[in-house]
Amino acid sequence: MSYELTKWLHIVSALLLFGTGLGSAFYKLMADLHGDVRVLAVVNRHVVLADWLFTTPTVILQPVTGVYLLHQLGIPLLEPWAVIVYGLYALAGICWLPVVWLQIRMRDLAIAARENNTPPPAAYWRLQRAWFALGWPAFIALLAAMWLMVDKPDFTF
Helix, strand or coil: CCHHHHHHHHHHHHHHHHHHHHHHHHHHHHHHHHCCHHHHHHHHHHHHHHHHHHHHHHHHHHHHHHHHHHHHHCCCCCCHHHHHHHHHHHHHHHHHHHHHHHHHHHHHHHHHHHHHCCCCCHHHHHHHHHHHHHHHHHHHHHHHHHHHHHHCCCCCC
16 A cells, blocks of 8 residues: 555544544533433434444554554654554553443433433433543543654654
């Protein structure tokens, strides 16, 4: 695969990863603040779907294209800035994996509440707080990783 195509895939998948995460977080947070169980059921269902359609493929594509770009550019895989990117990406992934489970669980709770015509249970709001807390380190880690990939700072001393 050419360098240009690899770079394009890497950039587009980064945009999809970041954009889907930010967009899903925004709409889910707005639905949570609204509190209407009908809205919660629909938005949580769509957030889970967006994760499967957009986030999951980009989570796989990012490291594959990233390592291949390093190879194509002749940059050592253990270049200090790249190693930091790997760590930040792992941190984001460690946060994202439980978020996937939380989103699925919140979706199911919201759908059940809608079907029973009841408000969301207390468990929904506990899960929502954990989901919100896990989003921040993942968001910050991805921002920092993007900066490092663009700037490629020289950490030699």
